[in-house]
Amino acid sequence: MGQPQRLEASMTEKGYVPVYATGVVEQPWDDYSDTDHQVWAELFRRQREILPGRACREFLDAQDIMGMSADAIPKFSELNEVLREATGWTLVGVEGLLPELDFFQLLANRQFPVTWWIRKPEQLDYIAEPDLFHDLFGHVPLLMNPVFADYMAAYGRGGVKAHGIGPEALSQLTRLYWYTVEFGLINTDEGLRIYGAGIVSSKGESIHCLESDAPNRIGFDLERIMRTQYRIDTYQKTYFVIDSYDQLFDATRPDFTPIYERVAALDNVPAGNVLDTDRVFNRGTGEGWADGGDV
Numbered sequence: 648m649g650q651p652q653r654l655e656a657s658m659t660e661k662g663y664v665p666v667y668a669t670g671v672v673e674q675p676w677d678d679y680s681d682t683d684h685q686v687w688a689e690l691f692r693r694q695r696e697i698l699p700g701r702a703c704r705e706f707l708d709a710q711d712i713m714g715m716s717a718d719a720i721p722k723f724s725e726l727n728e729v730l731r732e733a734t735g736w737t738l739v740g741v742e743g744l745l746p747e748l749d750f751f752q753l754l755a756n757r758q759f760p761v762t763w764w765i766r767k768p769e770q771l772d773y774i775a776e777p778d779l780f781h782d783l784f785g786h787v788p789l790l791m792n793p794v795f796a797d798y799m800a801a802y803g804r805g806g807v808k809a810h811g812i813g814p815e816a817l818s819q820l821t822r823l824y825w826y827t828v829e830f831g832l833i834n835t836d837e838g839l840r841i842y843g844a845g846i847v848s849s850k851g852e853s854i855h856c857l858e859s860d861a862p863n864r865i866g867f868d869l870e871r872i873m874r875t876q877y878r879i880d881t882y883q884k885t886y887f888v889i890d891s892y893d894q895l896f897d898a899t900r901p902d903f904t905p906i907y908e909r910v911a912a913l914d915n916v917p918a919g920n921v922l923d924t925d926r927v928f929n930r931g932t933g934e935g936w937a938d939g940g941d942v
């Protein structure tokens with residue numbers, strides 16, 4: 648495997664990180680060290696200890712069905728047998744963040760890019776770039792859910808289209824990904840639960856997003872989200888709550904072109920603001936919020 652070539656910076660949930668030029672790679676499973684497997688084991692155990700009762704049931708069930716465990720870093724090839732059968736998705740190994748259009752095209756083809764390498768032991772709580780733990784533990788389980796799987800593919804098709812429209816459309820679409828796929832909450836009979844990958848792969852935010860009084864928790868609204876700035880350096884000031892995965896998928900049915908134009912004509916909403924039209928589950932106290940820094 649050649650050295651990845653870093654091309655440019657891209658905004659992620661953890662700040663600006665380099666985008667790699669390399670495409671899809673084989674997962675070099677035999678090359679993982681004991682330390683790599685131990686890091687996976689520790690993170691896996693730690694999250695599975697706190698996620699029951701916080702993460703949505705589909706997420707935890709899917710991890711079990713896929714055979715993810717603390718024993719060892721899972722093999723993409725083995726997960727793919729289960730995933731392909733369930734929803735037609737496959738995982739592909741990558742060196743890191745891909746250029747936007749490549750990422751969208753993979754999703755549109757029901758292929759999910761998973762970073763093959765895992766963080767170091769000293770990075771258990773913080774790493775700037777998405778690694779194997781974030782991608783695999785956080786994103787992959789919900790690809791087992793047929794409706795969510797369709798939503799992700801629709802998002803990819805939407806991304807390819809937005810890429811052709813321009814940066815404003817892309818930025819609005821990125822906010823949708825941010826507030827759903829990465830930081831989404833779902834309202835269930837048992838209470839609010841986490842489904843966002845950025846939350847379930849972080850111990851601190853898994854607790855904060857549900858139990859802290861500081862953040863807003865607001866009902867999902869597509870155009871509201873597309874106007875809303877977010878945080879890349881701290882926990883989110885606002886989480887958006889869906890009622891079902893169908894609601895998410897239905898929201899992506901319409902042609903977004905007129906929506907992009909409508910939203911572009913409105914002001915951005917700062918990350919922590921609550922609007923009169925919001926369906927408010929919790930109005931945040933704003934405790935501990937940093938001034939400025941919304942993107």
Ligand SMILES: [Fe+2]
Pocket residue numbers: 777781782786829844845
């Ligand atoms: Fe992610």
